[in-house]
Amino acid sequence: MRVVYMGTPDFAVRPLKKIKEAGHEIVGVYTQPDKAKGRSKKLMPSDVKLAAQELGLNVYQPEKLREDSVVEELKALNPDIIVVAAYGQILSEDVLNIPKYGCINIHASLLPKYRGASPIEASILNGDEKTGVTIMYMAKGLDTGDIISRDETEIGLHNTETLTVKLSEMGAELVVKTMADIEKGTAGRIPQNDEESCYCGKLDKSMSIIDWNKAAEEIERAVRGLYPWPCACTTVGDKNIKIVEAEVVDVADTSVDIGKVCEVTKKYFVIRCGEKGLKIKMLQPEGKKLMETVAFLNGYKVTVGM
Numbered sequence: 001m002r003v004v005y006m007g008t009p010d011f012a013v014r015p016l017k018k019i020k021e022a023g024h025e026i027v028g029v030y031t032q033p034d035k036a037k038g039r040s041k042k043l044m045p046s047d048v049k050l051a052a053q054e055l056g057l058n059v060y061q062p063e064k065l066r067e068d069s070v071v072e073e074l075k076a077l078n079p080d081i082i083v084v085a086a087y088g089q090i091l092s093e094d095v096l097n098i099p100k101y102g103c104i105n106i107h108a109s110l111l112p113k114y115r116g117a118s119p120i121e122a123s124i125l126n127g128d129e130k131t132g133v134t135i136m137y138m139a140k141g142l143d144t145g146d147i148i149s150r151d152e153t154e155i156g157l158h159n160t161e162t163l164t165v166k167l168s169e170m171g172a173e174l175v176v177k178t179m180a181d182i183e184k185g186t187a188g189r190i191p192q193n194d195e196e197s198c199y200c201g202k203l204d205k206s207m208s209i210i211d212w213n214k215a216a217e218e219i220e221r222a223v224r225g226l227y228p229w230p231c232a233c234t235t236v237g238d239k240n241i242k243i244v245e246a247e248v249v250d251v252a253d254t255s256v257d258i259g260k261v262c263e264v265t266k267k268y269f270v271i272r273c274g275e276k277g278l279k280i281k282m283l284q285p286e287g288k289k290l291m292e293t294v295a296f297l298n299g300y301k302v303t304v305g306m
Helices: 010-021 047-054 068-077 118-124 160-184 216-225 293-299
Strands: 003-005 026-028 035-039 042-046 081-085 103-107 130-136 147-154 232-236 239-249 261-264 268-274 277-285
Touching: 003 010, 003 047, 003 068, 010 026, 010 081, 010 160, 026 047, 026 068, 042 068, 081 160, 103 160, 118 130, 118 160, 118 216, 130 160, 130 277, 216 232, 216 239, 216 277, 239 293
Parallel strands: 003 026, 003 081, 081 103
Antiparallel strands: 035 042, 103 130, 130 147, 232 239, 239 277, 261 268, 268 277
């Protein structure tokens, strides 16, 4: 098929490559405009733009996809299908109506659950046992289109970074199979039950500060769900730190107040929570590189009661 592909972050790179490998003709790749990053404010291309350039594909970066000139440009590409994965812009009805096979989206949750911008993080933060990817027809509304296919996986101890890679790989395999079914006319079409859906918005930096009154299990999920951004953050003594890996443990000394260090060894320390404690296994002090807790303890004295 003639394919227009739309995506921006790393999650969308593997499906792009898989579609190319499957022999489809990718006539254009749409991605968000380059963004200024870091202190230098240097314009940086998206992961999808870099991948598309490596593959020798034509890249388009409109500020607004809904503009008439952009819609006409899309029509001129004459795609059979538009494939979207975390693009970052809403597709207007004019765009949705262009390809004969419609527009499909690779969504990183088991729809209808977790519509919106942060489905991977939400599945971890809420303690779900399973998540997955859904290929859906796109329609007016946010992630409301009919489901074509789904694939699921256990969440286990994944954090957002590693689970994103897993779901990206799954989405790449599933979208190629689904595109074949669409072309053959054998693809399913299941309307979503809106009553089973919930919306998850963009993450906010205010979510990063740890409330130690919460149960250790909930905080540990926040450590995984908020990594690599905005990260679960706290202070130990006078040091601001991001907690990157932790483990729920029983607290031996319950006389120590909640939110204070209740156990210290040469390799780790434990902070008392509202329920149980959190063993800190990996962290990142402010202005420093990511390190195992043992390295932090070698250079900074942590004591019970801090």
